[in-house]
Amino acid sequence: MTTADTQIDRRWEQLHTWGPYGLLGVSVVLGVASASAGTSPARWYTAWALIAAALALQLGWHAARLRRPDRGRTPSGVGTAYYIVRWALAFALTWLSPFFAFYAAAGYMDADETIPGRVWQRLGLLASAVTVAGAQAGGMPFGSPVQWIVFFGLLVANSALQMAVAHLTDQEQQRARERTATIAELERTNTALQQALDENAALHAQLLVQAREAGVADERRRLAAEIHDTIAQGLTGIIAQLQVVANTPDGDTAREHTSRAMDLARHSLGEARRSVHNLSPVALENDGLPEALKKTVVEWGERTGVRAEFTVTGTTEQLHEEVAATLLRIVQEALSNAARHARATRVGVTLSFLGDEVILDIRDDGTGFDPLALPARSRSGGFGLDGMRARAERIAGALTVESEPGHGTALSARVPLVRHDR
Template sequence: MTAVDTDIERRWELIRSKGPYGLLAFAALLSAATAAELTPGTTRRTAAAVLVAAGFGLQLWWGRASRTRPGPSTAGTWYYTARWALGFALTWLNPFFSFYVAAGYFDADELMSGRRLRWIGPFACAIAVSSAQAGGLPFAAWTQWVLFAGLLVVNSVILTVVGHLTTQQEERSRARAETIAELERTNAALQQALDENAALHAQLLVQAREAGVADERRRLAAEIHDTIAQGLTGIIAQLQVVANAPDLATARTHLDRAAGLARHSLGEARRSVHNLTPVALEHDGLPEALKGTVAEWAERSGVRAEFTTTGTAEQLHDEVSATLLRIAQEALSNASRHARATRVGVTLTFLGDEVILDIRDDGQGFDPLALPERTRTGGFGLPGMRARAERIAGSLTVESEPGNGTALSARVPLVPHE
């Protein structure tokens, strides 16, 4: 219930509890002022005074009794009936006492139990009020009866209309109170849901942060494997050749290559610390970087390698270029370490909204399903290349069988350079 409804209800309660006192006192004053004309005779005046005193006594008694009997009850019905009887008798003695009877218009619903009594009570009050309006009882002429009947009809219609409007207003107030209560329950449920969502959001943020940290760790590990580890492997290979070099010129050549690999690895390490972008892509696009990588690998490994670009080349997003270059570097490293190939072909294809990188070799091949469990699910070989492709919504497929070489294909979305 709103503050306005509470204030209105408080005022109505004041009218119901104090109204009969005021109306009885007002009627008694008017009756005393008109006693000579409307209440002739000592007996009638004495009777009126006694009934007025009885009326005040009845009000005082009900003021105390109503505290223990709130709402419609049998006691309230008897009080209402007794008050009407007193009021009707007083109205018979002096028509101005009909003001006291009119108090029954306001509290029938609060006192009388039973739906019919709540209509009969006000109608009985209308009888007393109409008789006073017609000139007071007893009627001296038939015209007063006709006037009384007309006034009773008018008062009854007014009571019916007012009662109907009052009932509608009460129903609207009740419906509004129920709506407010439902809104309060809904708001409470909504607040609870918001609190739960906030807790879930905080939990998701923690999980996302942990997942991001783990993903970044895997990414850094893959970068180290694809750059520094491969460079160190190349340096070791060149130094092994130096150890068995037949002459100083051959040894110097391989030492120069080892030094070049060391400088390249150092540049990759510094680049990884800053932004993880491959050195080869610092000044060139992906086709040029792949071409240089394939040529350097061929010179270092002694394996014939060819690079081809098909389609209309575009400047790709840095992440896409870095991913494909890292996949190519890992595939070439695997070819030199495991495939024992004599020929390798690398093709970069720009096809609509996709970029495809194919690496093929004529090496000894392998059975993908026969790989050790750790190699298929961990490490930084095929799983690392596949994870790189999937990180940018791409895919990696590998076709190989023993004795028939290996074909690797990475397909990623074509995302232009920003």
């Protein structure tokens, strides 16, 4: 229930509590002011006795409501007795003075809260309408047929008005019950939605844990591929060169092959350092993903001599470390592939923040290839595209490849936007 609804209920409660006192007071003042000088003492005594009885009845009902607040708003046998006695007192007072019809009108206010049953409530309203209509017709008893005709006309008018008000009140109560039911349903829906959000957060956390565990195995496979493709081949070349040196008596030839062996050793050492460096995303230790990607792209361009550009779109978010590391690894692998195979003159990398997902696009104008040949490339020992796709899928993302021989390559990785834990 809202604050406005609470205030309305409080005002209705005050009206039902103090309204009969006010109506009785107005009736007394007007009745005394309109009384003629020749009114008999017996009539005065009767009137004051009835007024005292009415006041005592109101005080007693008020005290009962204070002791049992719930009973005062719930129809009951006690409430019916109170309504009947009050009506009888109001009828008698109206017989003495028509101005007490104000007090009789109090029956319009609380018939639904004192009398149980719709039919009996309507009868109570009709009884109050009889008293009010009698006063409006000139006061009781009636002295002419005209007054009877006026009385019945006013009774019909008062009853019709009360029935219309009662009908509108019932409709409003029905709408209030429907609103209450709707609010309760919305609260249940919000609770279910919150539970779903909590479960989704738990699934994200579980996904990241699985991604971390899978990443360990993936890094082992990647390192194995690096050793096989670079370091092992370099060591094989060094051994071959040293065997030539050991088997040749020519000093110039020995020096030439020794120089080649040293170059291969330096290259293999660089590859070993790069592989170890790539075991953990050092670039993300002090920078966010956009800064790390920009440095990676710029350094790659300077090293390869290829024009490389980096762009960020959307509102930058601080990503979870697993998501950031995955996207950085994908860019590093894509740039490595471009340097080895694409023979590109221009490479563009775009990082886009789009609401609940992050999109990473890498494009080059290189030689391109036939995507249908990817399985054959994978079987030949390549780890690049398959590894990038596996990385994206481990964090519930996806990697798409668009390429055509002679028309460059475009990679697009879509992953969920999971924010950094604070």
